[in-house]
Amino acid sequence: CDRFAAETPGLSPDRLMAEIDKMRIWYWSDPDRHRRGRLDLDRARQELVGMALEALGVDAPGLAGRIAREFSALRYEAIRPFPGAIETLRRLREQGVRLALLTNGSGAAQRRKIDRFGLAPLFDCVVIEGEFGAGKPDERVYRHACEQLGVAPAEAWMVGDRLDWDVAGPQRLGILGIWVDISGQGLPSSSPVRPDRIIHSLAELLEPGALS
Numbered sequence: 001c002d003r004f005a006a007e008t009p010g011l012s013p014d015r016l017m018a019e020i021d022k023m024r025i026w027y028w029s030d031p032d033r034h035r036r037g038r039l040d041l042d043r044a045r046q047e048l049v050g051m052a053l054e055a056l057g058v059d060a061p062g063l064a065g066r067i068a069r070e071f072s073a074l075r076y077e078a079i080r081p082f083p084g085a086i087e088t089l090r091r092l093r094e095q096g097v098r099l100a101l102l103t104n105g106s107g108a109a110q111r112r113k114i115d116r117f118g119l120a121p122l123f124d125c126v127v128i129e130g131e132f133g134a135g136k137p138d139e140r141v142y143r144h145a146c147e148q149l150g151v152a153p154a155e156a157w158m159v160g161d162r163l164d165w166d167v168a169g170p171q172r173l174g175i176l177g178i179w180v181d182i183s184g185q186g187l188p189s190s191s192p193v194r195p196d197r198i199i200h201s202l203a204e205l206l207e208p209g210a211l212s
Contacts, residue, residue, distance in 0.1 A: 004067050008058055019052040020067075027051075039106050039130055042072055081117055082182070084203040089122040091206055100125040100145040102158075104135035104165070124149055136162075137169030146175075159205065163193040171196070178205075 001013040001020070027048045028034050037044030050064035092099060101123045103110050107130040114120055125148035129135030132144065146153055153174040160166025160180060167177030171193075179195035180202065181187070187198065199205065 001067075003070070004063065007063070008060060011056065011058060015056065016052070019056050020049055023048040023052045023055070035135070038104055038135075041105070041109060042068060045071060079113065082202060084201055086117065086119075086122070088202040088205055089119075093122060098149045098151065099123045100127065100149055102127045102136060102141055102145055104129040106130040136165035139169065139173055142170050142173055142175055159199075159202070163191060163195070167195045168193045 001017040005011045005013040005016045027037065027044065037047075045068035046065050049067045053060065053064055089099065099122065101114070101119065103126075105128065107128050110128045110130070114126065120126060125145055127141055127145055127148075129141075132141065134140045136142075142153070142156075142158065146156055149156070153170075156170075156175045157178055158166055158170035158175050159178040161182050163179060167179050171177045176196040177193075178197045178199060179187070179193075181198050181200050184200055187195070
């Protein structure tokens with residue numbers, strides 16, 4: 001916003017950021033729109049930035065696309081694994097734990113991240129929404145992963161930071177749900193979802209008895 005607002009007289013970075021953030025919250029709040037958008041993030045980002053510029057009365061052809069592309073590039077470069085995540089996965093594999101990676105989004109975008117951090121060899125099964133044809137919280141995703149791992153749902157844990165996708169969805173099939181409370185703010189009092197366990201880092205999975 002600091003970079004591009006300067007191209008439009010009278011438009012401040014703060015005002016541009018506030019309107020984009022407003023559109024972002026609206027755009028991703030609808031499950032169907034979320035499903036479509038995450039399969040083509042570049043297009044989704046361009047659409048919501050375009051709506052923000054329109055709401056601000058900015059008529060600048062091509063600006064929404066430039067902002068969206070710049071954001072996507074910066075965000076990709078900023079992505080890092082959570083501290084200790086890869087080491088934890090390696091240790092779990094050494095202990096004989098069978099692992100599946102379940103991720104929503106397009107195949108190309110997610111494979112790019114998987115390849116960048118060398119994640120594929122750490123998993124026995126990788127299920128990507130854009131390749132599989134369904135994403136979390138569709139129960140077919142969890143069932144397929146269990147089948148690929150050769151385990152019954154009751155023998156599996158699902159670990160993730162989304163209460164709806166990584167806890168509630170799996171729990172409906174009898175899979176135990178571990179919620180990673182990344183922010184450390186605790187379970188919201190209004191949450192109808194109750195994880196079987198709450199952790200703050202993946203390394204906690206290595207503690208004695210953690211997966212028993």
